[in-house]
Amino acid sequence: MTTYPTTEMPSTDTAVRRTDRLAGPAPRPGIFDELSKREIRRAVLSGIAIPGYQVPFGSREMPVARGWGSGGLQVTLSLVGQDTRLKVIDQGEDAGVNASNLRRLVVGHVGCEEETDTREADVIQSRHRIPEQPLQDGQVLVLQVPGAEPLAGIVKNMDEQRRMHAEADYSKMWVRLYEDIVHNGLITNAAGYPVLVEGRYVMTPSPIPRWDVPKLNHSEGVTVLSAGREKRIFAVPPHTLVEPLTFEDRPFEVERTPGAACRLCGSDDTYIVQEPGPDGTFSTWVCSDTDFCRRRRAGDAPEVTALEAALAHTREESTI
Amino acid sequence: MSTMNAPAASVTSASAPSVPAAPRPDQLTERLGLGIDRVMAESGLWAPQLAARAFGQARGDVTRATQLLRTHRTSLPRLGRSLPVRAGELRVVRRISSAFRNPPGGQVLGRTLDYVGRLLDLLPEEEGRQRAVLASESAHEHHDHHGHEHPGHEHPQHGHEDEVERAPGHVLSVFREMDIVAPPGDHDDPEPYDITRHPARPGVPRSALLQTMARADTGALLYLWYGSEWKPGGQEAHEVPGELRHGFLPIRVEHPHTGRPVTVGDVRVSEVVSFHSLTRASELPRHLDVGYGMCFGHNERKAISMAGADILLGHYEGTERAAGLQHDVLLTLDGLDITGYTEHQKLPHHAEYRSVLERATAAAAHQAGPHRTGPHPGDTA
Ligand SMILES: [Zn+2]
Numbered sequence: 001m002t003t004y005p006t007t008e009m010p011s012t013d014t015a016v017r018r019t020d021r022l023a024g025p026a027p028r029p030g031i032f033d034e035l036s037k038r039e040i041r042r043a044v045l046s047g048i049a050i051p052g053y054q055v056p057f058g059s060r061e062m063p064v065a066r067g068w069g070s071g072g073l074q075v076t077l078s079l080v081g082q083d084t085r086l087k088v089i090d091q092g093e094d095a096g097v098n099a100s101n102l103r104r105l106v107v108g109h110v111g112c113e114e115e116t117d118t119r120e121a122d123v124i125q126s127r128h129r130i131p132e133q134p135l136q137d138g139q140v141l142v143l144q145v146p147g148a149e150p151l152a153g154i155v156k157n158m159d160e161q162r163r164m165h166a167e168a169d170y171s172k173m174w175v176r177l178y179e180d181i182v183h184n185g186l187i188t189n190a191a192g193y194p195v196l197v198e199g200r201y202v203m204t205p206s207p208i209p210r211w212d213v214p215k216l217n218h219s220e221g222v223t224v225l226s227a228g229r230e231k232r233i234f235a236v237p238p239h240t241l242v243e244p245l246t247f248e249d250r251p252f253e254v255e256r257t258p259g260a261a262c263r264l265c266g267s268d269d270t271y272i273v274q275e276p277g278p279d280g281t282f283s284t285w286v287c288s289d290t291d292f293c294r295r296r297r298a299g300d301a302p303e304v305t306a307l308e309a310a311l312a313h314t315r316e317e318s319t320i
Numbered sequence: 321m322s323t324m325n326a327p328a329a330s331v332t333s334a335s336a337p338s339v340p341a342a343p344r345p346d347q348l349t350e351r352l353g354l355g356i357d358r359v360m361a362e363s364g365l366w367a368p369q370l371a372a373r374a375f376g377q378a379r380g381d382v383t384r385a386t387q388l389l390r391t392h393r394t395s396l397p398r399l400g401r402s403l404p405v406r407a408g409e410l411r412v413v414r415r416i417s418s419a420f421r422n423p424p425g426g427q428v429l430g431r432t433l434d435y436v437g438r439l440l441d442l443l444p445e446e447e448g449r450q451r452a453v454l455a456s457e458s459a460h461e462h463h464d465h466h467g468h469e470h471p472g473h474e475h476p477q478h479g480h481e482d483e484v485e486r487a488p489g490h491v492l493s494v495f496r497e498m499d500i501v502a503p504p505g506d507h508d509d510p511e512p513y514d515i516t517r518h519p520a521r522p523g524v525p526r527s528a529l530l531q532t533m534a535r536a537d538t539g540a541l542l543y544l545w546y547g548s549e550w551k552p553g554g555q556e557a558h559e560v561p562g563e564l565r566h567g568f569l570p571i572r573v574e575h576p577h578t579g580r581p582v583t584v585g586d587v588r589v590s591e592v593v594s595f596h597s598l599t600r601a602s603e604l605p606r607h608l609d610v611g612y613g614m615c616f617g618h619n620e621r622k623a624i625s626m627a628g629a630d631i632l633l634g635h636y637e638g639t640e641r642a643a644g645l646q647h648d649v650l651l652t653l654d655g656l657d658i659t660g661y662t663e664h665q666k667l668p669h670h671a672e673y674r675s676v677l678e679r680a681t682a683a684a685a686h687q688a689g690p691h692r693t694g695p696h697p698g699d700t701a
Contacts, residue, residue, distance in 0.1 A: 032395060033395060058516060091668050146664060158643075158647065188679050208671075231519035255675050
């Protein structure tokens with residue numbers, strides 16, 4: 001019987017192991033390779049280093065449509081580990097269609113812990129809302145962003161947008177707000193109200209209601225905003241100045257409906273959305289933040305909401 | 321809300337009694353090869369077996385299949401790059417030139433749905449299929465099947481691809497010798513821009529524009545070239561597709577030990593070179609403009625549209641409209657990006673909507689009387 005030497009060529013097994021080593025730590029099969037996660041984390045760090053600046057990144061294709069949180073999902077997947085407690089909300093609801101789907105995806109991939117209590121979550125991915133519970137030191141809020149560029153409606157040319165940001169030339173933005181007041185008597189920007197971050201970059205806070213905008217100011221938590229389709233990541237680190245753009249004689253207005261309160265928990269200091277009443281008309285209201293509403297009913301929610309705390313902080317600063 | 325959350329598992333599950341067994345990937349490849357080719361082109365990924373799977377799992381939705389394929393690629397690390405190959409190495413299974421009656425290298429009609437008037441075949445499926453095979457076999461000359469040089473039969477959807485395999489010279493090089501085409505631009509673009517790692521915006525090198533078009537949604541690209549306002553008017557505005565090819569290109573990588581190029585496989589591509597004499601205000605149309613299109617698979621419409629759009633990009637280069645056209649190419653053609661926006665319309669927006677309604681009510685209250693305290697005066701912060 002002839003024996004063939006087997007030591008001269010590396011076996012297939014060895015070759016596979018070598019190529020694996022090239023790619024860093026052993027990947028969890030499924031969604032995202034480790035090198036890509038590292039690239040996303042670098043973009044997040046750049047965003048934190050330059051608050052409000054849009055960092056371009058090589059957005060990957062995710063198992064959800066670009067528009068269903070593919071940007072937020074990439075950031076969340078890059079941040080969570082097995083011991084992370086992850087909360088995902090859409091319109092404030094943990095049970096929202098988009099939220100459930102994304103949570104299932106991440107938990108299935110990483111094996112991290114599902115969480116609905118805002119206080120207990122390490123990472124909160126959200127579409128269109130910031131929780132009513134004030135964020136704490138160490139918490140990360142990941143916002144899904146459909147349109148990253150606050151100047152998109154003002155100038156179409158991307159070079160010009162970049163120039164305006166680079167030179168902090170926001171005169172056209174101010175003119176737009178002024179014209180709005182002249183034509184309509186007030187600033188009609190509804191959700192996604194433009195803000196100035198740390199006195200430097202104009203940023204869109206993603207389509208959160210104006211109710212949530214003051215919560216970004218001087219927040220204890222980190223906010224990371226990620227647009228998968230537009231391939232940009234930006235961030236607001238803790239204790240950062242975030243001011244909605246407005247004029248001195250036109251105070252910034254949040255959504256409030258006098259006399260309206262949540263039919264479940266009775267709150268009138270939370271962001272409420274309309275629901276059909278017994279007569280079929282949209283006559284009743286419920287909290288959009290379902291976790292906070294549930295805890296209000298259980299007597300387990302703080303007296304002071306994130307908005308009230310943020311407004312108190314802003315008033316304090318302006319009197320100094 | 322919770323009902324919207326339920327995944328449509330029953331539709332894809334093969335065990336559900338009312339659902340027939342899913343076709344096998346090889347059956348899909350044989351019957352729906354052009355659809356699968358389109359998926360691979362729009363994915364920017366050559367993977368016939370995976371694309372067939374994706375196409376079946378997406379129930380024939382090209383864009384969803386593209387999403388599946390690109391997402392699968394996201395899960396894989398990138399371990400290396402192949403070496404550049406010259407398009408002249410393309411081994412054609414189809415090659416036509418409408419610029420010449422008999423171009424150097426000849427016309428190779430190959431397997432195509434062109435040339436024959438077609439009616440919907442109402443014969444039983446199997447019988448109709450057999451007849452179609454017979455008709456196609458008698459229509460074109462072909463060599464012995466068994467002389468196939470591709471082991472493993474990686475491209476079964478084109479059973480006749482081995483009929484003719486040769487690499488005729490490009491019509492473009494004939495035109496260059498005749499000095500009737502515009503000389504190649506002097507832009508050096510040796511290190512191709514990678515649009516999957518670096519988001520492209522106007523001002524990027526041509527390699528980024530070509531990559532974007534090669535991966536574009538076929539319909540969107542077709543519209544940009546054919547229907548959009550970018551196409552200059554005028555009686556002479558008509559491209560000539562100088563040459564259309566469909567065939568195989570080798571994939572080579574550098575051997576990790578010897579450093580020498582090694583062929584590790586091949587991909588099937590469509591390639592089009594188009595010519596046009598668009599006049600610029602400042603110069604005479606002495607030279608024909610050249611446009612180039614190439615994408616994975618058998619996608620002639622796409623390659624023709626791409627070459628046409630490439631002519632437009634060259635035409636506007638250096639003008640004030642260049643950034644606008646590049647914007648449209650880079651940001652409105654990717655199938656997943658543009659349909660992502662459509663898909664997101666189906667998600668709930670009520671938190672945002674309440675804010676919009678509040679502003680509308682506040683504006684209406686202001687119109688009714690600026691000094692009146694409206695029902696929604698807002699709250700000052
Ligand atoms: Zn409530």
